Amino acid sequence: MQGLPLSFTGVKKAFQIKGQALPVLDGLDLNCPAGSFTALLGPSGCGKSTLLRLALGLELADAGTILAGNENPAAMRKTGAVGVAFQDAALLPWRNVEDNILLPFEVLGRQPDSPDHIGELIRLVGLEGFEKARPAELSGGMRQRVAIARSLATRPRLLLMDEPFGALDLILRRQMNLELQRIWSAARPTTLLITHGVDEAVYLADRVIVLSNRPAGILANIAIPFERPRAPALFRDPEFHKLCDEISAWLEPQAEASSR
Ligand SMILES: Nc1ncnc2c1ncn2[C@@H]1O[C@H](COP(=O)(O)OP(=O)(O)OP(=O)(O)O)[C@@H](O)[C@H]1O
Ligand SMILES: [Mg+2]
Structure with a gap:
């Protein structure tokens, strides 16, 4: 069974808060090819969970198109081909x-x-x-x-995970990272992982996408060059740390701006 592609094209979404529009996504384009593993990083409140809810058809976009396996997300979810782990x-x-x-x-x-x-x-x-x-x-x-x-x-052929390891201690988190890599390598579900862990993102993903503050746009799209399967020793590799630092450098100005 092959992974299902997931695509967002020109997706806009705003929430109404006390009569004011809060734009969360303002024309987002994101393409996850079949069988790929994408990690999504971005500041708190930028719209990551909203993006995942749109991919599930739990929220509707104001404009643009979202396709899960070339179908409407809600219809695809009802086939059982989509697995989801929510933040809470x-x-x-x-x-x-x-x-x-x-x-x-x-x-x-x-x-x-x-x-x-x-x-x-x-x-x-x-x-x-x-x-x-x-x-x-x-x-x-x-x-x-x-x-x-x-x-x-x-x-699932499409796996959507919203900070699934956020409440785990470091050892358990690493174990779950290894398990997820194993499961993904065996079945190759198209995977979108939202995380605040830069190292986890680099360890697991084919590419890491960094989102800007709200309305979320793509700031960086970084291909991860490490061969698979990736051994736990990769977490200690200097090249790995260099890449993590580069990615963190994209995130830090965003975090500062959002706390102002
Ligand atoms: N149902 C809703 N009604 C109104 N506003 C909402 C709703 N869902 C989300 N928002 C707002 O949309 C913005 C993005 O929220 P979202 O949950 O997508 O952020 P996030 O990137 O997942 O953040 P975090 O990293 O903290 O989980 C926030 O400002 C939030 O207040
Ligand atoms: Mg969230």
């Missing part, structure tokens, strides 16, 4: 871990591929023993791991 885990509080991961199958009226499929996902994110726990009984990082497992449940 978004688990159903009354359901246990297993049942939260099963949710996409229920929505689609489908069964998991194998009797142990949910068990495999739970092991993948290191939550064995917590199958029957409710979200309130988990830590923030554990909840995020449930959301990651759920995003992968239907073996």
Whole structure:
């Protein structure tokens, strides 16, 4: 199964806040080819989550076109080809871990591929023993791991992840980075990862896109030259650090401007 392409062409989106228009995207063009891995960095509040919600058809653009696998995003989402992990885990509080991961199958009226499929996902994110726990009984990082497992449940061809590792400690974050690289390399879903971690972006992606302050435009589009598979030792490589520094240099003036 091949990844699905995702494209934004001339996309505009503004929110109305107290009668005032707040432009968030003002003519954004972004093309994610089938099977590519794009990491998206940008200052807080610039419009990254909005872009992801548009790609899911949860928000509608005011102008421009968004295509997921050459289809309307909402229609594509309903086929089960799209996996999503939101910034805030978004688990159903009354359901246990297993049942939260099963949710996409229920929505689609489908069964998991194998009797142990949910068990495999739970092991993948290191939550064995917590199958029957409710979200309130988990830590923030554990909840995020449930959301990651759920995003992968239907073996998506388009994977949209909004800061999925934000609440994890460094060791766990690195482990999840390795797992995500493994899953992506095996199945090649087109992946869009929103993150505040420059090193994580460089480690995982084919290219890193830096967005400007709102309304978000593309400031930089940086191809990542490191060969795959990428070993954990890459995190200690001087070339890797050089590239991370270059990318951070694009972000810092934005962060200063947004805090003024
Ligand atoms: N439903 C909404 N109604 C009104 N304003 C909204 C809505 N959703 C987002 N916004 C506004 O749009 C802007 C972009 O928000 P968005 O959540 O896309 O930012 P972000 O880049 O994901 O930030 P962060 O890195 O902090 O998660 C913000 O100013 C936010 O207040
Ligand atoms: Mg966000």
